[in-house]
Amino acid sequence: MKWNSTALSFATIGVVWLIVGVTVLSEQSESFKTLLASLGGHHWVGKSIVAASAFVLLYFLMRRIRETRNPLMLMLAVSASIAAGGVIIFLFYIAHYLGS
Amino acid sequence: MHPIIGLHAVLGELGALAFLWVLVELLSPTEARVRRARVVAFLGLIFLIAAWIVGGYYYVNIYGVDVKPIIKAGPTPWAHSVITETKEHVFLFLPFLATLAWATLERYRAEIASNRNLRIGLILISALIVLLAFSMAAMGFIISSGFRAALEAQAL
Numbered sequence: 001m002k003w004n005s006t007a008l009s010f011a012t013i014g015v016v017w018l019i020v021g022v023t024v025l026s027e028q029s030e031s032f033k034t035l036l037a038s039l040g041g042h043h044w045v046g047k048s049i050v051a052a053s054a055f056v057l058l059y060f061l062m063r064r065i066r067e068t069r070n071p072l073m074l075m076l077a078v079s080a081s082i083a084a085g086g087v088i089i090f091l092f093y094i095a096h097y098l099g100s
Numbered sequence: 101m102h103p104i105i106g107l108h109a110v111l112g113e114l115g116a117l118a119f120l121w122v123l124v125e126l127l128s129p130t131e132a133r134v135r136r137a138r139v140v141a142f143l144g145l146i147f148l149i150a151a152w153i154v155g156g157y158y159y160v161n162i163y164g165v166d167v168k169p170i171i172k173a174g175p176t177p178w179a180h181s182v183i184t185e186t187k188e189h190v191f192l193f194l195p196f197l198a199t200l201a202w203a204t205l206e207r208y209r210a211e212i213a214s215n216r217n218l219r220i221g222l223i224l225i226s227a228l229i230v231l232l233a234f235s236m237a238a239m240g241f242i243i244s245s246g247f248r249a250a251l252e253a254q255a256l
Contacts, residue, residue: 003203012196023189042160044188048152051192055199071204075221078200079228082193086232090186097181 007062009074015055016078016085022047024092104158109240111151115194116233118144119201123226129213138209141202144229148198152191159188167247174250179243187239194232201225 026033026043036046068074118140125137163184171180201222208218 003207005200005204005207008200008203012200015196016193019189019192042164045156045160047189048156048192051196055196070217071208072217072221072224075225078197079224082197082228082232085193086186086190089189090182093182093185096185097178100181 004059004063004065004067005071006068006074007059007065009068009071009078010062010065011055011058012078013081014058015051016081018054019047019051020085020088022050023089027092027096102158102162104154104162105240108151108155108158109237111147111154112233112236115144115147115151115198116230116237118147119198119226119229119233122201122205123223123230126212126219126223126226129219131213134205134209134212138202138205141198141205141226145195145198145202148194148229148233152195155191170250170254171243171246174246174253176246176249179246179249183239183242183246187236187243190232191236194229194236197225197229197232201229 022036026036026047033043036043036050039046039049121140122137122144125133125140129137168180168184171177171184204218204222204225205212208215212219212222
């Protein structure tokens with residue numbers, strides 16, 4: 001199997017922001033948290049299932065796009081998404097803790 | 101301390117060390133070094149997926165029942181409310197990042213030695229995996245310290 005690295009990069013960026021969104025939303029909406037828990041018995045398992053499924057789906061939807069000629073730029077975009085996503089989750093939980 | 105959390109930590113650190121190895125191989129790649137990097141990246145991916153499953157089992161079945169309530173009732177409840185919550189969600193980035201690194205190595209195995217931009221990108225992704233995985237270990241230390249502080253507060 002010949003992987004499409006460009007599609008994988010876009011799928012990774014998509015999943016990072018999906019995890020950030022689902023994490024924040026599940027703390028804001030009890031019904032959404034319950035829905036996630038119904039997927040795997042616990043909301044974190046539900047998030048893991050959603051993230052893994054979205055990654056596979058995004059990759060297969062994009063697997064035929066042309067490979068970028070500049071993979072470094074895409075990997076920089078992946079790194080920036082990871083860093084920004086991590087900081088947002090950390091700051092969100094600080095704010096959530098201070099506000100509770 | 102439950103043995104499963106020890107296994108989770110070991111698997112996570114093996115994943116981190118694997119991608120540190122990949123990073124070193126890519127600093128000055130030859131055909132043999134790229135071949136080694138591909139094998140080690142695959143092992144690193146397996147270790148991180150295993151850490152995900154084992155850590156998830158511990159988090160859902162043991163931490164939530166036996167550890168979380170004690171930390172939250174102790175002197176540093178933020179060790180759970182901020183650090184554990186951040187750790188459990190940021191960890192989810194790691195398996196996907198590792199998949200990207202391994203699959204890109206496989207896809208471009210013949211070009212890595214001659215394509216400087218690609219090599220820098222892969223070194224960057226590998227470094228990010230190492231940094232994230234070691235930050236998980238640091239957060240694990242803070243959570244354990246929060247648990248210990250809560251137990252000490254109960255005992256005194």
